[in-house]
Amino acid sequence: MRITVDGKSGGLRVRMRFQQQRNRWLAVRIILGVLAFQGAVVGLWAVFAPHSWYTSFPGFGMQWIGADGPYNHHLASDVGSFFLALTAVTLAALFLGGSALAQVAGLGWLVFGVPHLIYHAFHKPADMSGGSFTLSVIGAALIVALGLALILVTPRGPQLRDPAPINFQRPRRRTNR
Numbered sequence: 001m002r003i004t005v006d007g008k009s010g011g012l013r014v015r016m017r018f019q020q021q022r023n024r025w026l027a028v029r030i031i032l033g034v035l036a037f038q039g040a041v042v043g044l045w046a047v048f049a050p051h052s053w054y055t056s057f058p059g060f061g062m063q064w065i066g067a068d069g070p071y072n073h074h075l076a077s078d079v080g081s082f083f084l085a086l087t088a089v090t091l092a093a094l095f096l097g098g099s100a101l102a103q104v105a106g107l108g109w110l111v112f113g114v115p116h117l118i119y120h121a122f123h124k125p126a127d128m129s130g131g132s133f134t135l136s137v138i139g140a141a142l143i144v145a146l147g148l149a150l151i152l153v154t155p156r157g158p159q160l161r162d163p164a165p166i167n168f169q170r171p172r173r174r175t176n177r
Helices: 022-048 050-056 073-096 099-122 130-153
Strands: 002-008 011-017 166-169
Touching: 022 050, 022 073, 022 099, 022 130, 050 073, 073 099, 099 130
Parallel strands: none
Antiparallel strands: 002 011, 011 166
16 A cells, blocks of 8 residues: 655545555556457457458458458358457456456457467468468467456456545634724
8 A cells, every 4th residue: 555645725635545466456457458459450340341251351451350261241240249348348347347247358359369369370361461371370469368367467356446535624823803
């Protein structure tokens, strides 16, 4: 616990801050934010522009999905919906807080990420360049790593909030008249 005392006109302000697990909670929030962002981008793109997602994902001139088989509107939309569902769980963990929600979000990404990584690691489409293939495997591995990190890094037990500051007022001097 860190205690700070600030002098102000008319008194003192004492603030206590819990330092226990603060860095781990910061790491958890960053990981949740990264996963939610990428899930929202992929999910919204695949739901609202499935053909564009199929022909252009991940962007930047690379085409990872189109090189792997024929376009299927239903499948592309379902993948987008799946990403949006994982994003919703991840955002709930981010904004509602708590160990259990963060670990459940991590478990969801891990359950998705492991088979996804296995597929990418052992299946290189003929039309995909070596650089794109390597980046696709790295991207799939990052999902696994971040999901696993959420499970392992999240502190056990409730996240303690800092108590409200305490203000001490100096007594006023009495003037005798």
